[in-house]
Structure formats: C-alpha cells, structure tokens
Amino acid sequence: xxxxxxxxxxxxxxxxxxxxxxxxxxxxxxxxxxxxxxxxxxxxxxxxxxxxxxxxxxxxxxxxxxxxxxxxxxxxxxxxxxxxxxxxxxxxxxxxxxxxxxxxxxxxxxxxxxxxxxxxxxxxxxxxxxxxxxxxxxx
Numbered sequence: 001x002x003x004x005x006x007x008x009x010x011x012x013x014x015x016x017x018x019x020x021x022x023x024x025x026x027x028x029x030x031x032x033x034x035x036x037x038x039x040x041x042x043x044x045x046x047x048x049x050x051x052x053x054x055x056x057x058x059x060x061x062x063x064x065x066x067x068x069x070x071x072x073x074x075x076x077x078x079x080x081x082x083x084x085x086x087x088x089x090x091x092x093x094x095x096x097x098x099x100x101x102x103x104x105x106x107x108x109x110x111x112x113x114x115x116x117x118x119x120x121x122x123x124x125x126x127x128x129x130x131x132x133x134x135x136x137x138x139x
Contacts, residue, residue: 015066016066016067017057017066017067017068017069018066018067018068018069018084018086019055019069019070019071020068020069020070020071020084020086020130021071021072021073021079022070022071022072022079022128022130023072023078023079023128024072024127024128025054025056025070025071025072027127027128028070028126028127028128029056029070030103031103031104031105031126031127032058032068032070032126034099034102034103035096035099035100035103035105035126036061036068036088037061038058038059038061038068039058039059040056040057040058040059041057041058041059041067042057043055043056043057044057048073051073051074051076052073052074052075053071053072053073053074054071054072054074055069055070055071055072056069056070056071057069058070078128081125081128081129081130081131082129082131084130084131085123085131085132085133086130086131086132086133087132087133087134087135088132088133088134088135089134089135089136089137090134090135090136091136092136093110093120093121093122093134093135093136096122096134096136097110097122097124097134100124100126100132103127104127105124105125105126105127106124106125107122107123107124108122108123108124108125108131109122109123110122110123113138118137118138118139119135119136119137119138120135120136120138121133121134121135121136122134
C-alpha cells in the first residue's frame with residue numbers, strides 16, 4: 001500500500017471485497033491490470049439469484065486488504081457507471097494518470113500539487129465510465 005491508513009472495527013466483520021459490474025469483462029480486466037497493476041487470482045462462472053455471472057477475482061494489493069472483483073451478468077443491460085467511486089492510492093499520481101490515458105480511460109479532474117489535505121488527487125474514468133479517485137500522499 002502507498003501509505004498506512006489507520007484501521008479498526010466494532011464488530012466481528014471485515015470488509016472483504018468490492019465487486020464492480022461491467023459490460024465488457026475482458027476490456028475492463030485489461031484496463032485494471034494495466035492501470036492499477038492488480039493481479040488475477042481466479043475466474044468464476046456462477047449464478048447469483050438465478051442469473052449467470054462471470055467474475056474475475058483479483059488478489060488484495062496489500063496483506064489483509066480487500067479483494068477487487070470484476071463481474072459481468074450474462075444477458076444483462078449495461079450497468080450504471082455513476083453509483084460508486086473506486087478509491088486507489090499510488091506513490092506516483094502522474095504515472096497513474098498516464099496509464100489511464102494509455103489504457104483508454106479519461107482524466108476527469110486533477111488537484112493542485114499543494115492540496116491542503118496533504119494529498120494530490122485525480123478523478124479518472126475507466127473504459128466504461130466508472131469513476132476512480134486516485135490519491136498520492138504529498139511529502
């Protein structure tokens with residue numbers, strides 16, 4: 001992980017994964033692999049509430065972290081792309097943004113280098129329009 005985030009919980013429950021619904025599973029996989037460096041763990045063909053789904057499960061990016069999963073429901077209309085913002089941390093925001101553009105994504109907004117939060121941020125979108133916020137600690 002790019003920097004240490006405090007952690008805690010009040011119950012016996014851990015956040016385990018984020019499952020992003022996509023229209024083109026292979027194109028999304030190519031984007032997240034080349035831009036975020038996620039590593040595929042395995043693929044799953046299953047049914048959820050009677051609907052066939054294909055999934056790609058990625059390893060956590062740090063020990064004990066949550067998994068990232070891309071999922072495509074067969075025969076379903078294109079999923080909405082404005083219901084979640086995925087958050088990523090990086091040590092090199094400029095390189096991340098360059099990878100987004102090279103992989104067919106878009107740059108939506110980028111903060112100034114001296115942002116008062118102590119982080120630089122960029123909002124980008126993947127090839128399906130899903131929004132990612134990527135942050136880099138300053139200093």
